[in-house]
Amino acid sequence: MHDMTDEVLIWRASMVPKVGDYPFKRTPKVAFMFLTRGPVVLSPLWERFFKGYDGLFTIYVHSSDSSANVTVPEDSVFYGRRIPSKDVEWGKVNMIEAERRPLANALLDFSNQRFVLLSDACIPLFNFSTVYPYLINSKHNFVESYDPLAVVVTVQKWALL
16 A cells, blocks of 8 residues: 555656666566455455465455445455555546556566456456466467357356366
């Protein structure tokens, strides 16, 4: 949590290091950025997804209802992951600002190498050990990219678990 204004946050996040190589060993992480209306509704499912992979991901939660009093257990992966947010009207132009806030926060952590923007309705279709190497090793960007057949098959498998 920080008290930077949006302008300062975007300015800091846009700074590019002048050194090409990192002077120390780092583990590349995937930044999972959740845009929610309140708490992460499917958090038990995401807790299971992230379990055992500490240090390979970071989580940022932007809640559209900044006045919501969300209590997250201290042993949750979502504990302390809520970023400073502002009220957002879903489907309005201020959604762009809401999307920029978690991205700017994620850019402040130099270990974040890949960035995934999620809504509170998203669910993981594959386990973390499949998703992480796929994203980290990919040379492509994905925008709402999915195979509808794979989604149906995976959702049916998930329902059987």
